[in-house]
Amino acid sequence: TGVATMKFRSPPVNSLSLDFLTEFCISLEKLENDRACRGVILTSAIPKIFSSGLDITEMCGKSMEHYAEFWRAVQEMWLRLYGSNMVTVAAVNGSSPAGGCLIALLCDYRIMVENPKFSIGLNEAQLGIVAPFWFKDIFVNVVGHRVAERSLQLGSLHPTPEAHRIGLVDELVPEDKLQEKAAAVMAQWLALPDHARQLTKSMMRKAALDRLVAQREEDIQNFISLISKESIQKSLRMYMEMLKKKKS
DSSP states (O other), X not given: OOEEEEEEOOTTTTEEOHHHHHHHHHHHHHHHHOTTOOEEEEEESSTXXXXXXXXXXXXXXXXXXXXXXXXXXXXXXXXXXXXXXXXXXXXXXXXXXXXXXXXXXXXXXXXXXOOTTOEEEOOGGGGTOOOOHHHHHHHHHHHOHHHHHHHHHHTOOEEHHHHHHTTSSSEXXXXXXXXXXXXXXXXXXXXXXXXXXXXXXXXXXXXXXXXXXXXXXXXXXXXXXXXXXHHHHHHHHHHHHHHHHHHO
16 A cells, blocks of 8 residues: 554653664654655554653763764654655554654644543643754644744643644544544545655745754754753653652
8 A cells, every 4th residue: 555554662651762763763764765655654552652752761860972862863853754755644542742742743644532631742841841943843833823832831731622623633533443544544645646745745844844954963052951951950850750659
């Protein structure tokens, strides 16, 4: 059919670690180079969670070199997925905070399981972190400036009905219909000539892609100086403690 399905399986919560991001980019590149593959559906193999976002352990108590390597990998994932020639459909089958939401935003179309217990959003502000401009740009492109401004400042996680209402996800479906719906949407997008769709996508996304490419090194330095602040490290440590307590 020319459609691949990429399932995230990095227990317990599909955190975007350096290893995960590296593997993700390699897998995406392989599909991109496969002439027969025209589309990819992204989903999770772990129940109730799509991806919990960036792995906080990669940003806590590590060296400046490590922070740079990690952030470059996040940028690479963003550039590859947002700039992909393939049709990309996110089949969001669980909660999707922060970097998990980012992956969905980078796709061409977002379908989410109709479960009010699941939520999605860029909630970085809650951790005392600022979502960088390239997170913000694509969020604005999807939901509009006012909604994005409020959501980013409050670090909001939107329950599925609200996420659908603000346009953060395109459709809600019952869990047992998710894969079927993703396949149907993919078929609709693939019915068009690839070159016309690809050129249109490139035209729509070029400004955001070019902006990150031009500011990549500066953005890495900004991340390092922010993440290595003691106040940020302290809030990340507190957040990790809270997660440990939740687990136990």
